[in-house]
Each structure stands twice: as C-alpha cells, then as structure tokens.
Amino acid sequence: MDLSIVVPLINEDESLPELCSWIESVVTQNGFSYEVILVDDGSTDNSWDFIEKKGRENANFKGIKFQRNYGKSAALNEGFKASKGDVIITMDADMQDSPDEIPELYRMIRHEGFDMVSGWKKKRYDNALTKNLPSKLFNAAARWSSGIQLHDFNCGLKSYRRKVVKSIEVYGEMHRYIPILAKWSGFRKIGEKVVEHRPRKYGVTKFGWQRFVNGFLDLATIMFLGKFGKRPMQFFGLLGTLFFIIGFVSSAYLIAAKFVTEDFSLTNRPSFYIALTTMIIGMQLFLTGFIAELVTRNAPERNSYLIEARSGMQL
Known part of the structure; x- marks a missing residue:
C-alpha cells in the first residue's frame, strides 16, 4: 500500500464530509493505493456515525473510536500502530490543513529520501495571542x-517513512515533538515544506493554555529520556556528586575555621547550614540515580534497541 493518512479528531462532524471527499479526490487523481484512518478521540457529536457510514461507502476509510478523550498524541499513536502504508501522512480534521499537499509530501518521502517531512504554516490565520505566540515559544525552545x-x-500536517512511525x-502532549522523537530513534533526515494554512471553517479550536504548560514539560521529558533514559545514574550521579563535593568542601572549610578562630561560631552562620543541606541534596540525588538504575535494569525493554539492518545472520 502506498499511503496511510491518519486523521485524529474530536467533535468534527461538520468538517468530516468535506474533508473526506477532498482526500478521496486527491488520492484518486494521483493513483495512490491508500487507507484513511480516522481516530475519534472521544467525540460527543455525530463524528463516529459519519465515520462508520463512510467506511461502508468506501472500504479505504477506516475508524478507531476511543471510549473517552485521551488527547491527540494517543490518537496519533493508535493511528500509527494501525497504519499499513509505505508513507504515513497526518493531518488535522478541522479543514485548516489542505489535502492538496498530500502528493508533494508523499513525493518528498519516496523520491527525495526524507525520513519525515514537517509542514510549516508560514502564513497563519490563528489568533496571534492565544495560538501564534505560544507556538513561537514552543518552536524556539524545541x-x-x-x-x-x-x-x-x-x-x-506531516509525512513519515513507515519505519519512523513504527519506531516511536x-x-x-508529545505529538508536538515527534521530530525530536524521530531524531532520538536515529532518523536524521528530517525535512520541511511550506504548507497552506486555511482559516477555520467549522467548529472551534481545541487549544488551551493547559497544553502550553504540558508541552514544555513533555519537551523536558523527551530531552531527558533521549539522553539518559537507559543510563539515569550518569545524570543524577553527576549532579549528586557535584552537590556533595560542594557541600563537603564548604563544611570542611567552616569547621577548620572554627579551630583556627576562637570566636568563630558555626551555629550562627547560615553558610554552615547551606553546606549541610547541599550535602544532603547531593546524597539524595545520588540515591535517586541508584533507584533509577534499578528500575531501568528491571524494565522489560531495558535491552530493546532499534536495529536498522543485519547481514549474514539468521534469527
């Protein structure tokens, strides 16, 4: 199969008929063998009724329905697991992504050798304060x-080589940082394409300020797991050692000063208590590293690695 199109959605029954018709027209004109996976993230409107109806009309349209709202990342993850195409393209269901971008996104993966291609909505129609500004901050941090x-x-709107989505x-809220997940999984050829951003035609935005905060927390998680996920002691142990040494040296200096200077009082000096606290923090960080190592060593996927190819071996 040439192409899988994964569309996460929630309460988009107004836009789905037009979107599906448009996708169907584009892929038919370009002669793709395809599937469209519509992932209903706990809709309370008639979205699922339309998905079932569309599937009966055209077997290339398939649906996954969550019992409740889990979020866009969960919807994409399930769509990725179900996809069978050589190239996977994701797009939103609100009609702000144009299906006319599909052929070029497909071509960049199949014929230019990219592992993934990310769309760039260079000209946006979103609210500058509630969406554009947070988006700029996210992108700069990422x-x-x-x-x-x-x-x-x-x-x-992104496209992926099949192996990418099967490896992440x-x-x-990590759907925001899929390019980073792909990079940590060893996929380095990541491209970008300017895509059309259309004004919202149906419904309302699902963006909230809570996602703004969660996005930064998830970015920190990704960066930590990418570098230290299989060796947490190297992070916590290093920090713990530095804190302990600083605290120990400071305490030793103050104690030595006590013996040299007769009127020197340790208990009246805040620096002494700061030094002790620093030593305690260092020991706690070091113990955290040990505990994290024990958890990692006993994890079922502790020795699970992404292998690109083998030669001369039978498994």
Whole structure:
C-alpha cells in the first residue's frame, strides 16, 4: 500500500464530509493505493456515525473510536500502530490543513529520501495571542534544545517513512515533538515544506493554555529520556556528586575555621547550614540515580534497541 493518512479528531462532524471527499479526490487523481484512518478521540457529536457510514461507502476509510478523550498524541499513536502504508501522512480534521499537499509530501518521502517531512504554516490565520505566540515559544525552545531547525514543530500536517512511525511512541502532549522523537530513534533526515494554512471553517479550536504548560514539560521529558533514559545514574550521579563535593568542601572549610578562630561560631552562620543541606541534596540525588538504575535494569525493554539492518545472520 502506498499511503496511510491518519486523521485524529474530536467533535468534527461538520468538517468530516468535506474533508473526506477532498482526500478521496486527491488520492484518486494521483493513483495512490491508500487507507484513511480516522481516530475519534472521544467525540460527543455525530463524528463516529459519519465515520462508520463512510467506511461502508468506501472500504479505504477506516475508524478507531476511543471510549473517552485521551488527547491527540494517543490518537496519533493508535493511528500509527494501525497504519499499513509505505508513507504515513497526518493531518488535522478541522479543514485548516489542505489535502492538496498530500502528493508533494508523499513525493518528498519516496523520491527525495526524507525520513519525515514537517509542514510549516508560514502564513497563519490563528489568533496571534492565544495560538501564534505560544507556538513561537514552543518552536524556539524545541529548536534550541534539539538542534532540529524546523519552523513549526506543532504543524499537524506531516509525512513519515513507515519505519519512523513504527519506531516511536507518542503520548502526553508529545505529538508536538515527534521530530525530536524521530531524531532520538536515529532518523536524521528530517525535512520541511511550506504548507497552506486555511482559516477555520467549522467548529472551534481545541487549544488551551493547559497544553502550553504540558508541552514544555513533555519537551523536558523527551530531552531527558533521549539522553539518559537507559543510563539515569550518569545524570543524577553527576549532579549528586557535584552537590556533595560542594557541600563537603564548604563544611570542611567552616569547621577548620572554627579551630583556627576562637570566636568563630558555626551555629550562627547560615553558610554552615547551606553546606549541610547541599550535602544532603547531593546524597539524595545520588540515591535517586541508584533507584533509577534499578528500575531501568528491571524494565522489560531495558535491552530493546532499534536495529536498522543485519547481514549474514539468521534469527
């Protein structure tokens, strides 16, 4: 199968008929063998009724329905697991992503050799304060921390080589940082394409300020797991050792000063208590590293690694 199109959605019964008709027209004109996976993230409107109806009309349209709302990342993760195409394209269901971008996104994966291509909504129609400003902050933080020079990490319109989506797990709010997950999984050829951003035609935005905070927390999680997920002692142990040494040296200096100077009082000096606290924090961080190592060593996937190819071996 050439193409899988994964569309996460919640309460989009107004936009789905037009979106599905448009997708169907584009893929038919380009002669793709395809499937469209519509993931209903706990809709309370008639979205699922339409998905079932569309599936009866065209077997290429398939649906997954969550019992409740889990979020966009969960919807994408389930869509990725179900996808069978050589190229996987994701897009939002609110009609702000144009299906006309599908052929070029497909071509960049199949013929230019990209592992994934992220859309860039260079001209946006969102509210500047509630969406554009948070988006700029997210993108700047993601570029700085990951080294991936994309303008729009959060664009829902992306295309992937099949192996990419089968190698990553998306949860929380991590759909914003799929390029980073892909990079940590060893996929380095990440491209970008300017795509059309259309004004919202149906419904209301699902964006909230809570996602703004959660997005930064998930970014910190990704960066930590990517670097220290299989060796947490190297992070906590290093910090713990530094804190302990600083506290120990400071305490030793103050204690030595006590013996040299007769009127020197340790208990009246805040620096002494700060030094002791620093030593305690250092020991706690060190013990955290040990505990994290024990958890990691006993995890079922502790020795699970992504292997690209084998030669001359039978499994």
